[in-house]
Amino acid sequence: MASLAPAALAEIQNERGNPHWTGHPGDAALDHIPGEDGWPLVGTTFMQLSDPLGFGNRMERTHGRIYRAKSFGRRGVTLIGPDANELVLFDRDKLFSSEQGWGPLLNLLFPRGLMLMDHDSHRLDRRALSIAFKPGPMRAYAGQLDADIARGVEAWGQPGAAQTPIRFYNAIKALTLQTAATSFLGLPFGPEADKLNRAFVDMVQAAVAPIRRPLPFTAMGRGVAGRRFMVEYFTRLVRERRASPGQDMFSQFALATRDDGQLLAEDLVVDHMIFLMMAAHDTITSSATTLFWHLAQDQDWQERLRAECRAVAGGDARAIGYDDLGKLELTELAFKEALRIMPPVPSLPRRALRDFTFGGYRIPAGTTVGISPASVHADPALWPDPECFDPTRFTADKVAARHKYAWVPFGGGAHMCLGLHFATMQTRILVNHILTRYRITAEPGYAPRWQAWPIPKPRDGLRLTLQRIA
Ligand code: HEM
Numbered sequence: 001m002a003s004l005a006p007a008a009l010a011e012i013q014n015e016r017g018n019p020h021w022t023g024h025p026g027d028a029a030l031d032h033i034p035g036e037d038g039w040p041l042v043g044t045t046f047m048q049l050s051d052p053l054g055f056g057n058r059m060e061r062t063h064g065r066i067y068r069a070k071s072f073g074r075r076g077v078t079l080i081g082p083d084a085n086e087l088v089l090f091d092r093d094k095l096f097s098s099e100q101g102w103g104p105l106l107n108l109l110f111p112r113g114l115m116l117m118d119h120d121s122h123r124l125d126r127r128a129l130s131i132a133f134k135p136g137p138m139r140a141y142a143g144q145l146d147a148d149i150a151r152g153v154e155a156w157g158q159p160g161a162a163q164t165p166i167r168f169y170n171a172i173k174a175l176t177l178q179t180a181a182t183s184f185l186g187l188p189f190g191p192e193a194d195k196l197n198r199a200f201v202d203m204v205q206a207a208v209a210p211i212r213r214p215l216p217f218t219a220m221g222r223g224v225a226g227r228r229f230m231v232e233y234f235t236r237l238v239r240e241r242r243a244s245p246g247q248d249m250f251s252q253f254a255l256a257t258r259d260d261g262q263l264l265a266e267d268l269v270v271d272h273m274i275f276l277m278m279a280a281h282d283t284i285t286s287s288a289t290t291l292f293w294h295l296a297q298d299q300d301w302q303e304r305l306r307a308e309c310r311a312v313a314g315g316d317a318r319a320i321g322y323d324d325l326g327k328l329e330l331t332e333l334a335f336k337e338a339l340r341i342m343p344p345v346p347s348l349p350r351r352a353l354r355d356f357t358f359g360g361y362r363i364p365a366g367t368t369v370g371i372s373p374a375s376v377h378a379d380p381a382l383w384p385d386p387e388c389f390d391p392t393r394f395t396a397d398k399v400a401a402r403h404k405y406a407w408v409p410f411g412g413g414a415h416m417c418l419g420l421h422f423a424t425m426q427t428r429i430l431v432n433h434i435l436t437r438y439r440i441t442a443e444p445g446y447a448p449r450w451q452a453w454p455i456p457k458p459r460d461g462l463r464l465t466l467q468r469i470a
Contacts, residue, residue, distance in 0.1 A: 009224065010213045012107045021100045022353050025364040027075045033361055035059065035068030035075075043070030045210070052346060052452050056080075056375050066359045072104065076368035078347075079358060080375050082382070085405035087358060088350055088371045089412035094119060095356050098415050101349035101368060108214070109203045109223050112268060113275025115415060122414065124258055129272060132252035133421060140247035141422065142322040144183045145429050150319065152178060153433040157468045164468075167461030168440075169289045172430075176285050177201075179426070180277060185237065186248030196233060199226035204278055208454040227274070234270040249276070280419050282455040283344040287409075287423070288430055289462055291338035294389040295435075296442040296464050301391065305331050306435040316436040316470030320429070328428045333391035335427050339409035341389065342456045346374035348411060373408045374452075382406045438466040 011017030015024075027037075036059070038044035047055050048071050056078070059067045065080040079088065088096055099118045106116060114126055131137070152175040158164045177200075181193035206214075206223020214224035238254050242263075245251035253269050253276075264272070295302040305328075312327045313320045320328070352367045363369065378386045382402065383393065392398070399407075410417035417423070434440070441464065448458040 009108060012111065013104045013212060018100075018103065018107075021103070022097070022351060022366045024074055024368075025366045027070070029364045030068050030075045030077065030367065033066065033068040033077055033363070034063035035077075036063075037070045037075070043073065045071040049208075049210070049453055053374055053378075056347075056372055060375065066361055074368070076349075076370060077363055078370045078372060080372055081379075082376055082403035082405040084358065085371050085373070085376060085408050085412065086403075088348070088369060089405065089408065089415070091413050093356075095352060095354055096350035096369065097353055098122075098350055100351035100353075101370075105349075106207055108212075108220070109207050109227050110271075110275045110278050112271040113279070114272070114418065115275070115279070119414075125264070125268075125272070126414075126418065128256040128258050128264060129253060129418065131256050132249050133418060137247070137249070137252050138421065138425065139322045141183045141249065142325065142425055142429070144247070145179055145426055146319045146433075148179045148182055149175065149426075149429050149433050150317070153430075153437060154317070157438060157466055162468055164466045166464055166466055168292055168464045169285065169458050170461045172288050172292075173282075173285045176281055176288075176426075180281060182248070184249045184273070184277060184280070186241070186246040186250060196230065199229045200277060200281070202226035203230070203274075204282060207278070230274055231267075231270055234273055235266060238266050238269050249273075276419070279417075280422070282457075284423050284426055286342070286344040286455050286457055287335070287339055288427055289458065290342040290456070291335055291427065291431075292434070292440060292464070293442070293448075293458070293462060294338060294341070295334070296440045298389055299441075301334060301389070302435065302440065305334060305431055309432040309436050313432060313436065317433070318436070320432050322425075325425055325428045328431070330391065331428050331431050332424065333394045335424060335431075336394040336407070337389055337391040340377045340383065340393070340407055341387075342450070343373040343377055343409040344455050345409070345411070346452060346456065347372045376406060376408070379406075437468065437470050439469055441465050441467065 015021050036044060038047060044055070048069065059069065060080055066077065068075050068077050097118050099116045102115050106113070110116065114122060114129070117125060156164065156166060156171060177197045178189055178193070181187045181189065181196065187193050202222040203226045206219045209219035211218045211220055214220045237250060241251045241254040245255055250273055253273050255263070257263055295305065308328055308330045310316060312324050347370050350369050352363055352365050352369055354365050356363055377383065380386050405412060410420045443463070446463065448460055448462055451457050451459050
């Protein structure tokens, strides 16, 4: 694939390269849906990219909870609300394609990942890969993560200093990349892991680059070069891991079998692993950053979580074993609230495979249909005072009283996040090691600006202060 010309490569993202995709019905077929086309040529693309939440809020206020916009050259439809989330995610009638929703964004860099597959073939591969998330392997990752995170977090506080300023997002991102090398790939820290991380970061940035052709000196050009490097490296690694497996996730993928007992093909293992790293990395970084930002502002909740960690670990700066991580219940509530306030995947795209009707509107086959966890998570009718950080929203009684699809940071249905328990586990380990070593504060009045797209992050890296307590 990498040897194809840029124009041919770019077709992997559209119908010309994917004749099996359901063709767009044409913009006029969506005339009856309220909405806007934005500016000539670029449509609403840049408005959506620069401020997705603000754009969504304005569209919802102006046009209602079903509206059309025109991004990347075509009209599409957004459906807002928990019922819309349920329709699209649960997808009882197999109306929607995830491959054709995500493909235009991800096919060139992350082809054949689970989100780029549909229905039967998706089900078979997902079942094969699920083996990597069973309790045995999870226990091994927990041990590795605990050791790596303890070492990384310990080094954050400058030796002898009572206080250390930190760019929290950057520190968590670096730590998460390091832990991915060890727990996902079974590689030691070092220059090799650094090179892979660089290639990986280039790929992630390219996925949302406005120029979709891999021309020299563009983000997409760098992303495609990064992918080439990763594919070569991972192909060698599949062979090594099949010959002598370790306790890492890549070994699990390399040995995963379909229902008929056959190993997955080498190139498929490689694509699944590259996709998984993309799905895992920025999402964990973003959600952990949101959580610690709120804990820095809410010292009361910070202290409650610290006390919980101390009680479970038996003191400061100590490991919590896999079997005890589930006892960090307040930590879990706080993590859920952080995921509500700033879901790392703010909107999810699909493509309609057949005509359907929702909220009184007929939506034709081939339409790109988006839902917005970020909007639903901020709806005051579902979440009173939605901007306030309040983990008690997730006590069992309150969860039972709410629409099941009101909180969907991990999606739902057949494509629900495969790594949600991994993400929760890693966050618990982070909280334990960070809060039992440091008190975290923010300067009074500090209000960082957040970049909302593609995955939320503070533009300045989030300036916090660590005060050593252990
Ligand atoms: C807080 C962290 C995370 C969040 C918020 C998150 C969110 C999501 C969401 C919303 C989807 C569904 C997308 C859709 O339906 O279109 C998804 C899918 C997925 N996630 Fe996560 N994710 C997180 C962490 C992880 C981690 C740590 C891993 C792996 C270790 C992972 C692996 C995957 C995979 C493989 C899929 C595709 C599943 C499928 O299509 O069957 N994610 N994630």
